[in-house]
Amino acid sequence: MADIDTQEQEEEQAMTLRQIAKKAAMDQEKDKGRLEKATAPAREWSKGGLRWAWGLTSSVILFVPGLLYINIHAFFRITPLSTFFCELGTEWTPGKTEDLAEGFGLGGIKLGEKMLLAFLDFILFMIIVLIVAIIYFIIDHPIASKVIPAITPE
Numbered sequence: 001m002a003d004i005d006t007q008e009q010e011e012e013q014a015m016t017l018r019q020i021a022k023k024a025a026m027d028q029e030k031d032k033g034r035l036e037k038a039t040a041p042a043r044e045w046s047k048g049g050l051r052w053a054w055g056l057t058s059s060v061i062l063f064v065p066g067l068l069y070i071n072i073h074a075f076f077r078i079t080p081l082s083t084f085f086c087e088l089g090t091e092w093t094p095g096k097t098e099d100l101a102e103g104f105g106l107g108g109i110k111l112g113e114k115m116l117l118a119f120l121d122f123i124l125f126m127i128i129v130l131i132v133a134i135i136y137f138i139i140d141h142p143i144a145s146k147v148i149p150a151i152t153p154e
């Protein structure tokens with residue numbers, strides 16, 4: 001008889017723990033919804049900034065600032081401030097469609113935009129390496145030092 005009472009008490013405790021966990025999960029979902037609603041204006045602003053930055057990358061002069069903002073945006077997307085920043089590829093969709101993005105086939109767009117960002121970062125890195133190599137060549141090469149005597153090393 002004592003075993004039955006302890007077993008019933010354990011089942012009641014297990015039920016209350018399940019109910020507590022279920023209530024905590026519901027509260028967490030409710031808080032997440034409130035947070036998303038509160039940060040929606042900031043997310044829309046960052047979407048506009050990201051669209052603007054992608055437009056800047058088509059210009060030769062503004063390529064670096066545009067790419068810099070896109071990289072900053074992508075970095076903040078993986079930090080705790082991610083609720084303020086949209087995922088790459090969703091800035092072209094109207095409203096809040098990040099949750100529905102996969103259903104509309106935007107998964108490929110998101111992946112393509114991330115790949116494009118990586119490619120543009122690689123291109124920028126190669127341009128920087130090329131500029132440094134040219135400067136080093138001008139300083140160190142003997143023919144260039146005759147043409148430009150002011151920068152010859154002694």
